[in-house]
Amino acid sequence: MDVLSDVITTMRTGRPVSSRLRVDPPWCYRFDRYDGAGFHVLLRGSGWLLAEGAEPVPLATGDVVLVPHGSAHLLSHAPRAEGAVLLDDAVADPAGRVEFLCGKYRLDHTRGHPLLGSLPDVVHLPAGPGRHPELRAAVDLLAVEVTGGRDGRSGRDGRSGWSGRSGRDAVVSGLLDLLLVYMARAWFEEHPDGGWPRALRDREVAAVLEALHTEPAAPWRLEELAARVGLSRATLARRFTALTGQPPMAYLTWWRMTTAAHLLRTGDQPLTAVARQVGYGSPFAFSHAFKRHFGRTPAHFRADGSPPEPR
Template sequence: MDVLSAAIAAVRVGQPTSNRLRAGSEWCYRFAPYEGAGFHVLLRGSGWLLPDAGPPVPLGPGDAVLVPHGSAHTLSATPDATGAVPFETAVADPAGRTEFLCGKYRLSRARRHPLLASLPEVVHLPADVGRHPELRAAIALLGSEVSDRRPGSATVVTGLLDLLLVYLVRAWLAEHPGTGWPQALRDPEVAAALEALHDHPEAHWRIEDLAARVGVSRATLARRFTALTGQPPMAYLAWWRLTTAARLLQDTDLPLPSIAAKVGYASQFAFSHAFKRRFGVAPGGFRAAR
């Protein structure tokens, strides 16, 4: 599994949702904080996204915005949030000149991948001609499906929303290639090491084995991996094993010994001890709370 797919799969909870709304000349909608990520696409007209912390973001037709950490914010016709009403109370104006597509992804903060944690509070992707054609295609298809419910639409919309999240994050990574996680995914050896750990968390990895697999010295891999991801390779592996275990506990009915083996623990006792230290609750309790 590639790293971005793994990062999203690790945190996804439930199904995403979306709404298409047409608004009149004066509109101002408030979005409360939530555990997940939100997005907005301005299909026509103009407006502003007003983060609670940060400068206003002007929006034009075709602009896409991702709010990756579920921060509170406002969408408004003007750069002023005064008089904002909850988005849930919005009433569509069929004659309105502004139309936008909004949605939410439910994502677990407890399992948040550092790649996603590294995203800024607001990811703004202007609709420049020729940039990110896959993102534009997904937006066009999603807008069509949401406005014209046809047979199979529920399945199509869910799939398009998943695609949209990948394309939004991918577009941001492409526009910030020189630092942190974007650079890690472009570094051949670090990216290869990440994929090896993601593909085989159950393996009995040692730093020297991982370095040999990707073709660099142990010291070189440790230095570059830590500099770009913020963690040494073996610390990242320990985190990824427990994050994968948490997902398996919530999404499957596999017995605890099987999950322990799948994520590289020799015994259920060792797994349970490590899991409780990381999440503050034993695996059985974590599963019961799903």
């Protein structure tokens, strides 16, 4: 099990969306705080990203920006916020000299994983020869799919529209999923010395994470995990905690509860089946653990459909 993909799958709710817009200066668009993650790709021209409490970020053609925590921000032709309007109220210009692609993912941050939590409020991935070829390929394909026709141009109003191409919805949805993985991966590759990036690069810690994610229901013990990767219990516990912020067994419990919340919210399996998938032999034991972690029982969580608030 790839940990990054697993984390994104567990946090994501609903389908991602995107739109393409062509404009001419002056322009300034506001993006309010959002329960998820947003991204922008500057396809042509230049601009600026303005986030509260941060220096303006200059954007050039081909630059990609990820806003992983849904922070409020602006896109502007200049490093100032004059005349900002919501993107939905934008007046597109089919002949505009600036073109960008914007999108967003709905993520349940009550199931937020520290791997994505370790990302900064703004992840800027500048374009450049040979930089992140997989990300660039996904961006190019996505840009074509969200245009208004086969010639790669936007619709008559300067916005993306229905292209009439078979399978477009499935292709766009899949490319958006890939794009999120590639954006996060690119940042982790450029910042390998942080806690979670180091955890994924540490052979023994990564092997333990893979085991816990692949088989969360297994009756893991610290002794077994340590023997599996050839470390002493003390060494594994110390290294795992230093890199991930939690001891191995505490992480296992947290991941089981996070996975259970995802299963309860997105499926209709009986509690017995959910309990079994996350390592509990009876619905009673599972319900007790879930309530201790989230403050309410699995049945109540599933009934009201709202996300749990972890304690």
